[in-house]
Amino acid sequence: DGGITQSPKYLFRKEGQNVTLSCEQNLNHDAMYWYRQDPGQGLRLIYYSQIVNDFQKGDIAEGYSVSREKKESFPLTVTSAQKNPTAFYLCASSRTGSTSYEQYFGPGTRLTVT
């Protein structure tokens, strides 16, 4: 089955530690995205990548970093510089160069930092 996997489902870290969230897709999509979801707020874009070895900042990139070394993978690192890292993180992918850009989402990772 084609889809997007995110691991782990739940992640707990101490304040001051960096943590990396995994996102893998086997949909052969060129574009991948990271969003953050907080209670009472809509999803906010952190980073996106439309091609391997290239990525752009979204609206809330501060305190986060990404890499795109493979088409299938787009890991997100939450650094100690992120002031409020506790949130639900969602990864998505889509085709590019088409007329739709329909986004497909993974199951999410809930990060708790104490």
Add this chain to the structure above:
Amino acid sequence: KQEVTQIPAALSVPEGENLVLNCSFTDSAIYNLQWFRQDPGKGLTSLLLIQSSQREQTSGRLNASLDKSSGRSTLYIAASQPGDSATYLCAVSPTGNQFYFGTGTSLTVIP
């Protein structure tokens, strides 16, 4: 920057009722609009995608419309069922590669 609003924030209806969810956006220059469903603690499931040149899309009991000039979209759900209970999110893309999301409408269908 595109602002997306969904009203109401919560809606409760009896089973079998037809209902409409609303989404409004501030900039009519959009590439497409996508409706999603989210169950508690889960990722988003795509329901319908409407291109900027389209007026509506249908899938089963769902029908989404788009009126760019007024900055509005509606999601119509026919003959609602308890399994439709979820949060429904609207997302607008100005360029095709970035989406701006509303805060969602939490729907409860009462058996």
